[in-house]
Structures are given as C-alpha cells and as structure tokens.
Amino acid sequence: MTKTRLLAGMAIAAVTALPVMAQDYPSQPIQLTAPYGPGGASDLAARNLANVAPDYIGQPVLVTNRAGAGGATGSAYVKNSDPDGYNLLLARIGSHSISPALKTSMPYNWDDFTYLSLLEVNPAACATATSKPYETLDDLKAAIEESPGAITYSSAGVGTLHHLGGIMLLDELGFENPGTDATHIPFQGGGAAAAAAATGQVDFVCSNVSAIVSQIEGGQLRPLLVTTQERLDSMPDVQTASELGIPGMEALVGWSGLVGPPDMDEAAVAAWTEALPKIGEDERWVNQTISLGSIPKMLSPEDTVAFVENQYNTFSGLVDKLGLQID
Secondary structure, three states, X not given: OHHHHHHHHHHHHHHHHHHHHHOOOOOOOEEEEEOOOOOOHHHHHHHHHHHHOHHHHOOOEEEEXXXXXXXXXXXXXXXOOOOOOOEEEEEEHHHHHHHHHHEOOOOOOOOOOEEEEEEEEEEEEEEEEOOOOOOOHHHHHHHHHHOOOOOEEEEOXXXXXXXXXXXXXXXXXXXXXXXXXXXXXXXXXXXXXHHHHHOOOOXXXXXXXXXXXXXXXXXXXXXXXXXXXXXXXXOOOOOEOOOOOOHHHHHOEEEXXXXXXXXOOHHHHHHHHHHHHHHOOOHHHHHHHHHXXXXXXXXXXXXXXXXXXXXXXXXXXXXXXXXXXXX
C-alpha cells in the first residue's frame, strides 16, 4: 500500500511539474525589434546580437525591422507588448534619448521600459560624398554660407541622431538659423540615409560611424570629422570635433541597448542579466561590434538606466537651448 501510494505520488508530481517546466523562460524563439530600417546601425547591431545570443539564452533570436517615426514605431510596439520577455527592443540613442527630448507627442517616455543592458557606444562622424567638392569642413561651411538652405543633409527620420547631428553641426559652426541654414532630408533608416549621402543625393550626413563605415572604407564617403575625444584608429587622418574648434559635437555619440516592455517578467530579466555579460565576452560579438565601428560596453541594468538618463538630459538641454522641440 505504501509503495502504491509512493508511486502514485511520484506520478502526480511528475505531471504537475510539466506545466512549470513548459513555462521556463525561454521556451520559444524571442522576437527582437530593430526600430529602424534594414542596413542601418540599429539593424546591424540587432543582427550581431541575434547571431550570438542563442548560445547563451537557449532559443533563437529573430530580428524584425519596424521602422518609422524616428524609431518610435518599433519602440512603442515593444513597450505595448506582453511583458513575458518574448518581445525585446534594440534601443538606440535616437529612439530613447533624442526623440523623447525633441518631440512633445512621443507615445512613450525614455524610462517606460525595462532596461537590460547597454551593449555598445558608437562614435559619430560627419561625412560627404567623395564626388562632392567639400574636401574639408571649412569647404562645407563656406557652401552653406554662400547659399543658405541649398545644402542638404540626410537622416533616418525626424528626431534621430542624424537629424539632431546636422543641426548641432550648424549651431557649433556659428550659423544663426541651424534648423534652416541647411535643409534636412529624412529617409527610412540609417542605411538609406548613408546611401543618400554616399551617392551624392544629399550634401552631407552626420551619422553613427557603424552606419557609414563601409562607404568610407569603399571610398564613396569622405569623413570631415569624428565626435570622439581622440582620433579613431580606423580613421587616423580624420580630425576630431575638438581639433576643429567645435567640441560641443562630442555630445553626438550613439549607443545601442537591449530593453523590454515595462514590468518585464522577473525570470526573463534574470535570464538576460545572466546571459548578457557572457555575450559581452564572446569574441564573435566583440569582433563584429568593433568591425561595425562601435565600442563594446556592456553595463548592468542599473548603470544602463543612469547612462540613458544622462543622455536624455544632455539632449533635452540642447533642445531647450536651440528651441528645437517639435510636436
């Protein structure tokens, strides 16, 4: 009798445990939204993470591009998703620092997410097509002075790093109307913005280095400056913003981070918090991140929140200073 009861109890325990095991995170593929178009810095960073993460998280990570509204479309999609950890976002400086500081009608605030980790920081550069006559930044400045509004620059959309970067450049160069002295031409994603500059469709672009490095290396784009404090090893002949007398451009440094919906499931948070430091030491992820022009920089969830808050406050101050806030 005792043996029968014991066997029955073991059977019941095994059956009872099945649903619990099925609910272990993750038990299915994870969707990772890149909130900008294919080929841009957001897309490349998302796919780099997705290539390596399955070895540490235990499930495939599937990248989906949800471009629009300067990163807001894809970001809002994830913000409103089920917080079970199966819908994550490759957050960017444009979607989570610049746009919330710039726009009054954003469908979210910068802190309406569960921050899992910063992934990388990405220096920026301002560049022009090699087919254009602007050999130096002074050449570009002179062309803008000669024909205000005629010189154009591309971006991944209103409120992105590219957009604010163009305005910041003109402001740092001393133009009285930085929002109109050069004409902003928005495109769908950083890849399209880079292509427009490389083909001469626009006169210049201020972009994440990772989004334009292939065109620079291929000879289609000529970098005029970088926003890092020191010259980049990959572009030793390109002057820094400080060397050119416009140190305020150093604020234009991009980043990528992994975030989820608000109040994300604790088990999912714990799984990613354990996996991400390991991904950050994986040579495949590190080498690809560097090859894309970024600098690996994994941070804890708490330090990531502090980093993004500081970025948001920086750009909010710039927006207020220049009167750039838009509806």
